[in-house]
Structure formats: C-alpha cells, structure tokens
Amino acid sequence: MALKFQGGCFSPTDNAVGYDITVGTFSSATAGHGKKLSSSKTKSLDILCDDGGALLGSGTPVRAARNRMLVTYAQTGEAVAYGNQSQIKITSDCSAATGFFAGIWGYAELVSGGKPSNKTAGVNAMIDVPSGATIPASCYASGVLVSSYDLGGTHTGKAVGMHISTPRTGAFDAAFKFDTSSGITTQAGGTLTITKKIAIVDDAGNTIYIPAGTIA
Numbered sequence: 001m002a003l004k005f006q007g008g009c010f011s012p013t014d015n016a017v018g019y020d021i022t023v024g025t026f027s028s029a030t031a032g033h034g035k036k037l038s039s040s041k042t043k044s045l046d047i048l049c050d051d052g053g054a055l056l057g058s059g060t061p062v063r064a065a066r067n068r069m070l071v072t073y074a075q076t077g078e079a080v081a082y083g084n085q086s087q088i089k090i091t092s093d094c095s096a097a098t099g100f101f102a103g104i105w106g107y108a109e110l111v112s113g114g115k116p117s118n119k120t121a122g123v124n125a126m127i128d129v130p131s132g133a134t135i136p137a138s139c140y141a142s143g144v145l146v147s148s149y150d151l152g153g154t155h156t157g158k159a160v161g162m163h164i165s166t167p168r169t170g171a172f173d174a175a176f177k178f179d180t181s182s183g184i185t186t187q188a189g190g191t192l193t194i195t196k197k198i199a200i201v202d203d204a205g206n207t208i209y210i211p212a213g214t215i216a
Contacts, residue, residue: 023035023044023045024044029089029091047064047065048064049062049064067083067084068083069081069082069083086103086104087103088101088102088103104123106121106122106123107122108120108121108122125143125144126143127141127142127143129141146161146162157205158201158205158207160201166203189215190215190216191215191216192211192213192214192215193213193214193215193216194211194212194213195212195213195214196211196212196213197209197210197211197212198210198212
C-alpha cells in the first residue's frame with residue numbers, strides 16, 4: 001500500500017505503479033489531473049527549515065530534504081538512474097511569455113545585511129572520486145551534464161547547452177570563475193593551433209565562435 005493525497009487528506013492507494021506518496025493524479029498532457037496551482041496557490045508542498053539562530057556543525061551538510069538513489073548492481077546497456085527528477089513539460093505556446101520556465105529552480109538569495117561565503121550558489125553540482133574509485137577509459141564523470149533525448153524539432157530559435165540571461169537589475173561581473181588550483185587553468189605559453197571552435201549565440205541570435213585548440 002502507499003499514500004495518495006486527495007481532497008486535502010492522505011488515503012491508502014494501490015502501489016502497483018510504484019508510488020509510495022502521490023500528490024494529484026498523473027497525466028502525460030491533460031490539465032486538471034494534478035493539483036491546480038495559480039498566483040494565489042503557488043505550491044503543493046512546503047518544507048521549511050532554518051538554522052535555529054545557531055552555528056551549524058563544521059563540515060556537516062544540513063538540508064531541508066534528501067533524495068538518494070543507491071546503485072549497487074553492475075548496470076549495462078542504456079540503464080538510467082537519477083537521485084531526483086524535477087521536470088517542466090510544455091504542451092502550449094508560451095513563446096510570448098518573458099518569465100522563467102525550468103525543471104528546477106536553484107535560488108541563492110542575499111538580503112540587506114547578508115554576505116555570502118566564497119562558495120555560495122543557487123546550485124552546487126558536486127562530484128567525488130576518492131581513492132579506490134575509478135573513472136574508466138572513455139568514461140566521464142562531471143558535476144554538470146547537459147544532454148538531450150531528442151533535438152529533431154524545428155529550430156527557428158536556438159537550442160543551447162547554457163543560457164546566461166540578462167539580470168532584471170544590475171549586471172554579472174563575469175561568465176565564469178576558475179580557481180587557479182582547480183586543475184582547469186594553466187599559465188603555459190606557446191603558439192595556439194586552432195583545431196575547434198565553440199559556438200555562442202549573442203543577444204541578436206547570431207552565432208559567434210570562441211577558438212579552441214592545442215598550445216605548443
């Protein structure tokens with residue numbers, strides 16, 4: 001048995017589809033099955049925590065919620081596993097909207113009097129490969145992976161791997177920040193032989209390129 005949230009209360013339901021807790025009723029593309037949200041009802045679940053006005057333990061992460069998928073079997077083929085799924089699915093024409101639509105909202109907010117640490121972000125994508133772990137040849141482990149199941153649709157606009165949008169107020173100081181000891185940067189001189197170019201789309205929709213290659 002599982003729990004299903006209906007009409008303001010939890011009720012037992014069949015677990016044949018694999019759900020333990022369900023809010024609303026799943027439908028691939030039909031409105032009215034899920035819990036209706038609006039400008040007056042902006043969320044269906046709140047998990048609200050704070051530090052209690054006290055120092056947090058050094059090196060011990062605290063979080064309002066935890067999702068984990070443990071993989072213990074040697075998987076093969078096109079096996080797919082995620083620790084969490086946050087998805088937005090669009091079936092209508094939203095091209096006239098100027099707001100944000102995204103599968104997940106990672107949000108770091110500083111208010112008056114607030115000061116960030118030197119590692120504050122809306123999203124912290126972390127990867128650990130400690131002693132004893134192995135990244136095999138032709139395999140890649142990354143903090144962020146941009147992928148797609150299908151890009152075969154019409155591209156009047158552009159499909160891009162990353163989009164840095166214009167802030168509503170102010171401006172960003174830079175696109176990226178690389179620590180010197182991160183292993184990413186180098187001060188080696190030499191002659192650049194351009195072997196590739198990285199495509200970037202500007203505000204006007206033009207594709208421009210950053211040269212990339214080898215240094216000898």
